[in-house]
Amino acid sequence: MFEHIEAYPGDPILSLNEDFAKDPREGKVNLSIGIYYDEAGRLPVMSAVREAEAHVMSMPAAKPYLPMSGLASYRDAVQSLVFGEDSPARAEGRIATLQTLGGSGALKVGADFIRRYFPGSQVWVSDPTWDNHRFIFERAGFVVGTYPYYDEATGGLRFDSMLAEIRDLPAKSVVLLHACCHNPTGVDLSDAQWAELIGVMKQRDLLPFIDMAYQGFGAGLDADAFAIRELVRQNVPALVANSFSKNFSLYGERCGALSVICESAQAAARVLGQLTSAVRANYSNPPTHGARIVAHVLTTPALRKSWEDELASMCRRIARMRGEIHARLRGNVPDAMLARYLAQRGMFTYTGLSATQVDALREQHGVYLIRSGRMCVAALNEGNVDATAAAIAEVLAAVAV
Numbered sequence: 595m596f597e598h599i600e601a602y603p604g605d606p607i608l609s610l611n612e613d614f615a616k617d618p619r620e621g622k623v624n625l626s627i628g629i630y631y632d633e634a635g636r637l638p639v640m641s642a643v644r645e646a647e648a649h650v651m652s653m654p655a656a657k658p659y660l661p662m663s664g665l666a667s668y669r670d671a672v673q674s675l676v677f678g679e680d681s682p683a684r685a686e687g688r689i690a691t692l693q694t695l696g697g698s699g700a701l702k703v704g705a706d707f708i709r710r711y712f713p714g715s716q717v718w719v720s721d722p723t724w725d726n727h728r729f730i731f732e733r734a735g736f737v738v739g740t741y742p743y744y745d746e747a748t749g750g751l752r753f754d755s756m757l758a759e760i761r762d763l764p765a766k767s768v769v770l771l772h773a774c775c776h777n778p779t780g781v782d783l784s785d786a787q788w789a790e791l792i793g794v795m796k797q798r799d800l801l802p803f804i805d806m807a808y809q810g811f812g813a814g815l816d817a818d819a820f821a822i823r824e825l826v827r828q829n830v831p832a833l834v835a836n837s838f839s840k841n842f843s844l845y846g847e848r849c850g851a852l853s854v855i856c857e858s859a860q861a862a863a864r865v866l867g868q869l870t871s872a873v874r875a876n877y878s879n880p881p882t883h884g885a886r887i888v889a890h891v892l893t894t895p896a897l898r899k900s901w902e903d904e905l906a907s908m909c910r911r912i913a914r915m916r917g918e919i920h921a922r923l924r925g926n927v928p929d930a931m932l933a934r935y936l937a938q939r940g941m942f943t944y945t946g947l948s949a950t951q952v953d954a955l956r957e958q959h960g961v962y963l964i965r966s967g968r969m970c971v972a973a974l975n976e977g978n979v980d981a982t983a984a985a986i987a988e989v990l991a992a993v994a995v
């Protein structure tokens with residue numbers, strides 16, 4: 595029956611993370627997966643999360659199925675965080691928001707919904723993008739193309755080429771964009787570039803699908819959501835996936851959400867209904883525990899403040915580590931490659947190291963990066979930055995691209 599099943603080659607991120615766990619070498623360094631580790635190399639339990647979890651556990655409740663759309667208090671708190679408490683679209687009731695299994699679940703539910711109602715549309719992702727984007731949309735039945743994004747020569751954005759390509763897409767094309775802290779490059783659009791791009795998407799009748807997995811890791815919680823607020827301001831229908839894996843350090847609880855900005859409250863009600871039908875067809879309804887924690891933190895002023903403060907201090911630590919590795923690589927790495935450690939934002943730097951060089955880093959030094967050259971700078975600390983910088987310098991000197 596199953597003899598014809600071919601072997602799974604593995605996932606470029608998750609399988610590498612599993613390989614790291616099996617690596618017996620002492621002093622190995624995991625800069626592969628997008629996870630924030632603290633100065634001691636531990637996965638933090640945020641103080642507000644700890645308190646909220648204690649609160650949730652102190653009130654043991656029966657565990658019925660949640661509604662297919664998820665926990666109502668969570669959905670409302672998500673909408674307020676992502677769109678702003680005073681968002682006019684929120685007041686008009688024209689955003690459909692539902693709880694999903696992490697950001698990936700939001701992308702999958704959104705993909706199923708679009709596939710059903712826009713069957714002629716293609717999906718366009720940035721070149722490069724998070725590996726799982728293409729996978730999710732192709733598995734949902736889409737043809738996936740790319741638009742220009744990253745400029746390898748400068749370590750920056752090819753905005754003019756990106757805009758020109760998107761301007762030429764057929765109407766109703768789905769354009770997948772990263773709200774902030776672009777994964778894998780750490781290169782984002784400026785506010786002015788967002789405003790211009792959104793104007794073009796509106797004019798060309800395109801459907802933006804924004805993925806916001808790193809809210810709070812760029813310029814701040816509100817600033818990172820600029821693109822989403824601008825979509826509302828310019829009155830552009832769109833889908834928005836968001837995740838609390840990173841900014842709540844709640845990876846395993848799979849807390850995410852999908853929101854759809856509609857033209858009217860009536861359309862939003864119908865869209866929400868069809869999104870819940872996609873949930874039913876995939877996994878029926880989402881789990882309770884993580885959603886109760888997130889909702890409690892976001893709606894309790896003291897916990898909310900504690901969470902925001904701790905998130906800000908995580909960002910400061912990442913910025914410090916960017917400076918530390920930059921200082922250690924100076925003189926050993928060409929200037930053009932060096933500048934991006936400081937210029938790129940969020941958890942990642944796109945180092946410019948080739949797959950061969952990344953393989954050498956892993957095999958010879960136990961330093962793990964994604965083979966695209968993506969480094970998770972959020973996992974650097976005082977204890978591993980020297981070894982990482984020395985390994986990179988050695989590999990650059992010895993291993994051709």
Ligand code: LMR
Pocket residue numbers: 607608626627628629724726777
């Ligand atoms: C990453 O990009 O490393 C994270 O988002 C984890 C994942 O699921 O790929």
